[in-house]
Amino acid sequence: MDDEFEIAVIGAGPAGLTAGLYAARASRRTVCFERRHAGGQIALTSLVENYPGFVDPVNGFELGEQMQQQAVKHGLEMRHDDVRSLVREGDRFRLTAESGTVMANAVIATAGADYNRLGVPGEERLTGRGVSYCATCDAPFFRDHVVAVVGGGDAAADEGLFVARYASKVYLIHRREQLRASRVLQERVFAEPKFNLTWDTVVESIDGADNVKGVRLLNKRTGKHRSLKVTAVFIFIGQHPNSELFGDLVSLDRGGHIPVDTWMRTKRPGLFAAGDLRAESSRQLVSAAGDGATAAIAADHYLDDHFPRARPD
Numbered sequence: 125m126d127d128e129f130e131i132a133v134i135g136a137g138p139a140g141l142t143a144g145l146y147a148a149r150a151s152r153r154t155v156c157f158e159r160r161h162a163g164g165q166i167a168l169t170s171l172v173e174n175y176p177g178f179v180d181p182v183n184g185f186e187l188g189e190q191m192q193q194q195a196v197k198h199g200l201e202m203r204h205d206d207v208r209s210l211v212r213e214g215d216r217f218r219l220t221a222e223s224g225t226v227m228a229n230a231v232i233a234t235a236g237a238d239y240n241r242l243g244v245p246g247e248e249r250l251t252g253r254g255v256s257y258c259a260t261c262d263a264p265f266f267r268d269h270v271v272a273v274v275g276g277g278d279a280a281a282d283e284g285l286f287v288a289r290y291a292s293k294v295y296l297i298h299r300r301e302q303l304r305a306s307r308v309l310q311e312r313v314f315a316e317p318k319f320n321l322t323w324d325t326v327v328e329s330i331d332g333a334d335n336v337k338g339v340r341l342l343n344k345r346t347g348k349h350r351s352l353k354v355t356a357v358f359i360f361i362g363q364h365p366n367s368e369l370f371g372d373l374v375s376l377d378r379g380g381h382i383p384v385d386t387w388m389r390t391k392r393p394g395l396f397a398a399g400d401l402r403a404e405s406s407r408q409l410v411s412a413a414g415d416g417a418t419a420a421i422a423a424d425h426y427l428d429d430h431f432p433r434a435r436p437d
Contacts, residue, residue, distance in 0.1 A: 129155045130431070131423055132219055132228035134207050134369065137164025138409050139399025140234035141191040141200075142416030143423075147232075148199035150424045155228070156195070157221060159206040163188015164236045165400070166409050169252055169261055175409050184252070210369045215430065217394065229431050230394045230423045233382060234416060235366035237400040237407075242274065242359060246330035254336025254356045257363075259283035260408065266356045268292045272339055274327055275360035281305035281313050283360050288318045295352055297322045299344065330357055365401050377403045388419035394430070396423055 131147045133140045136158030147154040161167055169184035196202055205221040210231065212218075219226045239257040241247060247255055256262040263286055271291045273284040276298035282305075288294050296313065301323045303310050313319055324345040331338045331351075338353045365380045374390045377383055381404075382397040384390055390397055398415035400407050405415070 127155070127224065127226045129153050129201075129226060129228045130427055131155075131230050131232060131420070132157070132217065132226060133232045133234060134210070134219070135164065135234035135236055135366070135399070135401070136162045136188075136192060136202070137234060137236045137399055137412060138166060138188075138191065139236070139401075139412040139416035139419070140164075140232070141188075141195050142413040143232045143234060143398060143420040144200040144416075145191075145195040145198055146417050146420035147423060148195060150420070151199075152424060152427065153201075154199070155201045155203055155226060157203050157205050157207050157219070159204070161185070161188065162192035162202075165239070165257070169256075169258070171265060172261065172409065173264070174261070207369060210373065212373060212392070215394070230396070230426055232388075232416070232419045232423055233367075233370055233390075233395065233397040233401055234399045234412075234419075235369065235401050237363045237365040237381075239359065240362045240364065242327055242330075242361065244327055244329050246332065246336075247359075250330055250332055250336050250357075253334060254332065255330060256356060256358050257360070258407075259286040259358055259360075262356070263287045263290045263358070266291055269355045270353065271295070271356040271358065272297055272327075272352065272354045273358045273360065274298075275362075276300055276303045276305065277360070277362070278305045278309055279362070280360035281309035283358060284319070285309075285312055285316060287358055288316050291318065291356075293320060294318050295320045295322050295354065297325050297327060297339075297341065299326050300324065301345075327357070363400075367401060370395075370397075379403075381405070386418075387422040388415055389422055389426075394423075394426060 130152040133156040171181035173181040329340040396419040398419040399412040
């Protein structure tokens with residue numbers, strides 16, 4: 125017999141845990157699936173100082189754990205399990221996970237997005253310890269430091285300019301001989317005196333014991349190796365939304381994100397999307413949490429309309 129839920133949430137980042145909290149507090153039987161750890165990408169950030177309510181910075185992993193505990197306290201059921209398939213059956217959804225099958229009246233997709241990695245030694249080990257994929261989150265911690273930014277597209281240029289507000293020097297490392305960013309962003313980069321443009325170069329390793337101390341580089345044109353002393357490496361080589369489960373239910377945009385309206389509703393009735401997974405997301409902790417709350421409220425209204433609760437005698 126399949127487990128029965130009113131709402132299933134897929135992903136336990138800030139959007140998913142907030143959705144789970146709101147849904148559970150609305151007395152909806154709600155389950156949240158997460159294949160890794162609570163908090164999503166924010167759990168990889170050592171210090172979070174731009175989330176309202178915390179005067180002092182809070183550890184990202186601990187914040188994710190607190191969000192999960194709060195939601196569970198209000199009735200959310202957590203399953204640390206990987207959802208393998210999601211299909212529509214009549215007016216409901218069937219979720220098949222490693223541990224079994226669940227039926228839900230509504231689904232909130234908050235599976236997030238994963239940053240593209242360089243895949244070099246030291247990157248994973250030093251993530252949250254100088255390796256970052258979010259300038260808004262982490263650049264202020266490196267005021268007056270020498271840092272590196274990797275990438276050449278719009279994200280690398282835009283986020284690199286944000287990093288330059290704080291750092292004393294920014295090595296912009298790009299594997300090609302020119303940027304791929306829009307002309308206006310390129311002009312801003314070229315006009316910023318803190319940038320040192322490092323062309324035709326790839327990162328071979330990120331070095332340091334407990335924190336980033338430097339990078340090892342290879343110039344692809346000359347074949348020469350060299351090392352740079354930096355205290356942070358900001359990597360902006362794209363990201364990919366975790367939308368594989370949803371492509372058969374809704375149309376995705378060119379980047380693989382799920383289009384939604386202002387209430388986080390997709391074109392598929394009963395399916396909502398929030399956080400980094402949705403199109404046009406700002407990819408910030410506070411906005412992801414807001415998305416999750418909105419999606420849960422919309423899902424509650426959807427259930428009222430399509431699955432009215434039995435009135436007590």
